[in-house]
Amino acid sequence: xxxxxxxxxxxxxxxxxxxxxWLKQPGDAVKKGDLIAVIESxxxxxxxxxxxSGTLLEQLAAAGAEVPVGAVIARxxxxxxxxxxxxxxxxxxxxxxxxxxxxxxxxxxxxxLAADNKxxxxxxxxxxxxGRIMKEDVEAAMTANTPSRSAExxxxxxxxxxxEGSDGVGLLALPKVRKAARDAGVNLADVPAMGQNGITSMAxxxxxxxxxxxxxxxxxxxxxxxxxxxxxxxxxxxxAIPLSRIRQIIGKRMVESKREAPHFYVTGEFDLEAxxxxxxxxxxxxxxxxxxxxxxxxxxxxxxPELNATFEEETVYQYSAVNLAxxxxxxxxxxxxxxxGAERFSLQGLAQESKALIQRxxxxxxxxxxxxGGTFTLSNLGIxxxxxxxxxxxxxxxxxxxxxxxxxxxxxxxxxxLHIRHTVHLTLSGDHRAIDGAHLGRxxxxxxxxxxxxxxxx
Numbered sequence: 001x002x003x004x005x006x007x008x009x010x011x012x013x014x015x016x017x018x019x020x021x022w023l024k025q026p027g028d029a030v031k032k033g034d035l036i037a038v039i040e041s042x043x044x045x046x047x048x049x050x051x052x053s054g055t056l057l058e059q060l061a062a063a064g065a066e067v068p069v070g071a072v073i074a075r076x077x078x079x080x081x082x083x084x085x086x087x088x089x090x091x092x093x094x095x096x097x098x099x100x101x102x103x104x105x106x107x108x109x110x111x112x113l114a115a116d117n118k119x120x121x122x123x124x125x126x127x128x129x130x131g132r133i134m135k136e137d138v139e140a141a142m143t144a145n146t147p148s149r150s151a152e153x154x155x156x157x158x159x160x161x162x163x164e165g166s167d168g169v170g171l172l173a174l175p176k177v178r179k180a181a182r183d184a185g186v187n188l189a190d191v192p193a194m195g196q197n198g199i200t201s202m203a204x205x206x207x208x209x210x211x212x213x214x215x216x217x218x219x220x221x222x223x224x225x226x227x228x229x230x231x232x233x234x235x236x237x238x239x240a241i242p243l244s245r246i247r248q249i250i251g252k253r254m255v256e257s258k259r260e261a262p263h264f265y266v267t268g269e270f271d272l273e274a275x276x277x278x279x280x281x282x283x284x285x286x287x288x289x290x291x292x293x294x295x296x297x298x299x300x301x302x303x304x305p306e307l308n309a310t311f312e313e314e315t316v317y318q319y320s321a322v323n324l325a326x327x328x329x330x331x332x333x334x335x336x337x338x339x340x341g342a343e344r345f346s347l348q349g350l351a352q353e354s355k356a357l358i359q360r361x362x363x364x365x366x367x368x369x370x371x372x373g374g375t376f377t378l379s380n381l382g383i384x385x386x387x388x389x390x391x392x393x394x395x396x397x398x399x400x401x402x403x404x405x406x407x408x409x410x411x412x413x414x415x416x417x418l419h420i421r422h423t424v425h426l427t428l429s430g431d432h433r434a435i436d437g438a439h440l441g442r443x444x445x446x447x448x449x450x451x452x453x454x455x456x457x458x
Contacts, residue, residue: 002077003052005036007067008368010046016068018245020045024056030076037073038364040245045364046371052076106133110313113138127203135313140201177202184209246333254393261311262432265391266440270448272407273421274455282348289407290380291351293424296450297378297402298322298342298350303446304439308375310397311434325374325395326354328361336395337361338374380404382424389425399434400443403427 010017018040024030030050037048054076061073106114106121110133114121117138124141126133177200181188184205191208193200232240243251272289279287287295301308301322309318322343325336337357345353360366377395381387385406392403405425412421426447428440 002057002075002081003054004072005048005051005074005076007039007061007069007071007073008048009069010039010368010371016066018066019061019063019073021063022059024050026056026058028056030054030056039368046366046368049367050076055079057081110135110138114141117142125203127201136202177205181205244332246335250333253396257393257396261394261396263391263394263429264432264437264440265427265429266437266444267389267425267427268444268447269410269423269425270451271412271421271423272451273423275451276422278455278457280348285348285351285355287347287351289422289424290382290404291347291354292454293380293404293426294324294326294342294354294378295345295347295350296447296454297376298324298345299450300443300446301376302343303449304443306435306439307400307430307443309399309434310375311399311431312397316399316434319375321375323373323375325377325398326357327377327379327392328358330362335361335366335371336374336377337366337370338372340369340373374398377401378404382406389427391427392429394429394431399431400440401429403429 007017007019019037020040021038022036023038024034024036030036030053032050032053034050035047036050036056039046039048055078057075057077059074061067061071067073106124106126111121113119113135114124114133119138119141121133121138124133124137127137178188180202181191186205186208188200188205191200191204193204232242234240272292275292276289279289279292285291305318305320306316308322309316311317321341324339324342326339327334327336337360339350339353339357342350342353357370360370374395375398377392377398377400379392379401380403381390382404383406385408387405388408389405390403392401394401403426405427407422407424409420410423412419412423414421426444428443430437430440
């Protein structure tokens, strides 16, 4: 049976990616792990590996096409399967058709609820932003698909359906829909139910309210027009440089982060003089101070797990594994590839993994997994000696980010005497919805403890 290759999820809230180039063509032999395509996400170019061995039977997306996450882009199987199947042209319309059933954006709570109750997310209508499937959508699908479970659902207030109406005509609606109708002064019997089995949904109520308050406007038919590409205005003495797709997405997400997450910051200065002398001398890659800061950050997160977390759907998720996202600056824009399970590595191991990851990022040789699952981000501008300190914007859905300034000699008072020591300023940004100032303070204290332990180690 042929194996379907789908457009992978390349990060939080990623909806689509552009297929830049096919590295294999129909009829080519493919081994599991072979590179078959190059994909541009909203963060970086990544190389897509084959998940199966066989023959590339067909391509379902053309190079240059914008493909939603989850859409089938190719099939791999035996040559006999290729002769039996009818080739499908790789066009944008094919991709669009695939999206309707394959691309599903779903919240973590909704995903777990759907899995526990054997609900196919592809069959659920999402009511969240950009069609994202929320917990309430899965609950509605559960009641619609299994009306015989009414007695069981009634025992769970969040999932119960209540029948109400007038003149002996009953209707089904979730409690939150009934409350919203009461608050709006609406009789649910007047709201057309568009859901399965006659269930009146929140979307039905909102549609009814909008139609009731918006006067009908009859407009004459307008011939379809094709908008020309936007041409930036010229400025005398200036060169117009349109933003790349990656920079546009970065800007959009950073604006959303600052708007939705109440940022707050703490800054501390740390003396690295003793630690510099404790750095081990070993074969390459030789750990440096930047590697040490990464290592101490990981150890500090183990002491303060509240910062090794994400905030989604009004829920904080704390993780046992430290998936450290490391900000890497490139001409195309900033990306944050992820060191998965960073707590597993020694200082030298972390230095080796980090350098390899950064090299892949700068060479556009990242894998899809390299851009997913970050639980905490470290942004280091210390390579620029003029940057003493700065604040960084949190990368959603994470709850914190650490900004690292330059390590340089600075005056330090020790036991009443003035000394010149190598120090660094660290600034920690936190999301006040999920954590408090005490958590950031605890992290700074934990970092100092880990630094002292390393400096005193033999």
